[in-house]
Amino acid sequence: MREELIISGRMNHLIDPVLHAWGWEIPVYLFLGGLAAGLLFFAGLYYLLGKENEFPAAVKKAPVLVPIILSLGLFALFLDLHHKLYFWRLYTTIRIESPMSWGAWTLMAITPLSMVWAALNIKEWFPNWDWKYQWIRDIETFVAGYKKHMAWLMVILGVILGIYTGILLSAFNARPLWNTSILGPLFLASGLSAGSALIMLISKDHHERITFARIDLIVIVVELFFIIHMLMGFQASTEVQIEASKLFLGGDLTAPFWIFVVVLGLLVPAGLEIMELLKIKIPVIVPVVLILLGSFMLRWLMTYGGQMSRYLY
Amino acid sequence: MRYAMAIDTKKCVGCSDCVVACQTENNVPIGYCRDWIVEVTDGTYPKLETEIRSERCNHCDNSPCVRCCPTGASHYAEGGIVLVTHDMCIGCSACIESCPYDARFTHPDGYVDKCTFCLHRVDKGMEPACVSVCPTKCMYFGDLDDPNSPVSKVLTTRKYKVLAPEAGTKPNVYYLI
Numbered sequence: 001m002r003e004e005l006i007i008s009g010r011m012n013h014l015i016d017p018v019l020h021a022w023g024w025e026i027p028v029y030l031f032l033g034g035l036a037a038g039l040l041f042f043a044g045l046y047y048l049l050g051k052e053n054e055f056p057a058a059v060k061k062a063p064v065l066v067p068i069i070l071s072l073g074l075f076a077l078f079l080d081l082h083h084k085l086y087f088w089r090l091y092t093t094i095r096i097e098s099p100m101s102w103g104a105w106t107l108m109a110i111t112p113l114s115m116v117w118a119a120l121n122i123k124e125w126f127p128n129w130d131w132k133y134q135w136i137r138d139i140e141t142f143v144a145g146y147k148k149h150m151a152w153l154m155v156i157l158g159v160i161l162g163i164y165t166g167i168l169l170s171a172f173n174a175r176p177l178w179n180t181s182i183l184g185p186l187f188l189a190s191g192l193s194a195g196s197a198l199i200m201l202i203s204k205d206h207h208e209r210i211t212f213a214r215i216d217l218i219v220i221v222v223e224l225f226f227i228i229h230m231l232m233g234f235q236a237s238t239e240v241q242i243e244a245s246k247l248f249l250g251g252d253l254t255a256p257f258w259i260f261v262v263v264l265g266l267l268v269p270a271g272l273e274i275m276e277l278l279k280i281k282i283p284v285i286v287p288v289v290l291i292l293l294g295s296f297m298l299r300w301l302m303t304y305g306g307q308m309s310r311y312l313y
Numbered sequence: 314m315r316y317a318m319a320i321d322t323k324k325c326v327g328c329s330d331c332v333v334a335c336q337t338e339n340n341v342p343i344g345y346c347r348d349w350i351v352e353v354t355d356g357t358y359p360k361l362e363t364e365i366r367s368e369r370c371n372h373c374d375n376s377p378c379v380r381c382c383p384t385g386a387s388h389y390a391e392g393g394i395v396l397v398t399h400d401m402c403i404g405c406s407a408c409i410e411s412c413p414y415d416a417r418f419t420h421p422d423g424y425v426d427k428c429t430f431c432l433h434r435v436d437k438g439m440e441p442a443c444v445s446v447c448p449t450k451c452m453y454f455g456d457l458d459d460p461n462s463p464v465s466k467v468l469t470t471r472k473y474k475v476l477a478p479e480a481g482t483k484p485n486v487y488y489l490i
Contacts, residue, residue: 005351005352005353005354006349006350006351006352007327007329007350007351007352008327008329008332008346008348008349008350008351010346010349011344012344012345012346012415012418013344013345013418013419014406014409014418014419015409015415015417015418016415019409019410019415021406021409021410021419022406022410080405080406081403081404081405082403082404082405082406082419082423082424082425083402083403083404083422083423083424084403084404084423086384086400086401086402086403086404086423087403089384089386089401089402089403090383090384090403092384093383093384093385095382095383095384095385097380097381098380098381098382098383098407099381100381100383100405100407101383101384103383104383171381171411172377172381172407172410172411173377173411173413173480173481174377174410174411174412174413174480175410238479240479306410307410310413310415311413311477311479311480312477313476313477
């Protein structure tokens with residue numbers, strides 16, 4: 001039997017009794033960042049494949065929302081900072097070893113890019129939209145000539161942003177629940193799933209909806225594989241990771257993880273999408289909301305669970 | 314130069330003098346501490362064994378906090394001491410998450426704070442505040458590159474361990490066992 005007592009009365013705020021340095025802001029940002037990454041990836045990909053008219057919601061309509069989604073995410077990140085007036089320090093250096101530095105610079109590139117793409121497609125939402133000044137129209141015409149380059153950047157930066165949301169956590173070996181390299185691909189898959197779900201909701205076209213239901217179905221299967229792979233990896237790892245995985249396998253977070261992430265967030269929407277493919281009418285809002293909820297809960301539970309896991313010494 | 318500390322778990326009585334000395338010397342805000350005492354009891358009554366440790370930042374050679382800092386605020390100073398430059402710190406808490414020893418905290422002013430091995434004292438040839446007040450003289454501080462420093466000497470004669478070596482951080486606080 002081992003009993004550990006901290007007797008100095010260490011009660012550092014947000015550190016004791018359980019680490020809680022990252023609150024709701026981080027999972028909210030990870031979710032919104034993943035969603036934006038998914039939307040940008042599909043927009044860029046289907047533009048490059050020449051399917052902008054076949055999938056108008058994916059290429060033109062949904063990406064208009066990305067700057068809003070990213071701005072909300074960035075605002076959440078800003079709220080998380082404790083030394084807010086110094087946030088610009090992120091952009092006075094490039095730290096190759098720091099995932100957060102990578103993320104800050106990726107966001108610096110992807111946010112304006114998404115704004116330009118949104119501006120080019122804003123007429124999808126507001127058909128009567130007209131830029132007030134001629135010089136903006138001139139810029140629009142100029143930028144429209146580089147759509148292909150932008151689409152490539154959106155695909156590449158979308159993947160980096162999606163993976164980065166996972167790597168941000170997995171780079172911390174002090175938190176055994178996060179310290180798995182599968183977290184990057186898992187969060188990317190989750191972001192792509194959330195993105196395809198939102199495209200399904202926005203799309204008015206049956207063919208586009210069915211296509212994205214198919215894509216989502218494939219991504220959900222991949223996600224399930226990654227989750228099983230992650231838990232198996234923990235079981236085959238060191239004591240601290242076996243302990244950490246118990247959070248989801250009988251411990252404190254077992255019920256929310258399996259109910260909200262796996263069953264309601266993956267299995268049920270997958271079942272509904274299969275029914276849709278079998279031509280059984282399902283209100284599209286139901287699987288979409290479940291997928292978005294599951295995607296959010298995955299990040300929420302990983303962020304909180306990770307901070308509950310620790311080294312034993 | 315490689316600064317390090319050795320703490321004799323056989324002599325430490327867990328009086329918390331080091332904690333209070335640090336709080337006073339470094340003006341640590343009330344309710345916070347940069348060092349603390351851990352008491353670990355192993356075994357089943359009546360066969361019990363207790364280890365008392367004064368813990369703090371380990372000033373690791375391979376510090377995850379320095380690695381993950383997005384601005385370079387966390388850095389290695391002279392002698393491998395890990396410091397935070399306050400006006401470069403954005404308070405993102407990445408270093409707090411990265412530390413397996415939970416040795417860092419957010420100062421009420423917003424930046425991240427932690428043990429500095431009292432570099433301001435060490436520079437003047439003095440010992441860190443915690444070492445200087447220890448009533449049982451269980452703490453040793455010095456330069457590992459100097460074979461005659463108190464810490465080098467005690468590490469050649471005693472068995473020791475470091476905390477969570479499996480985390481790969483290569484800590485510089487040694488516990489004599």
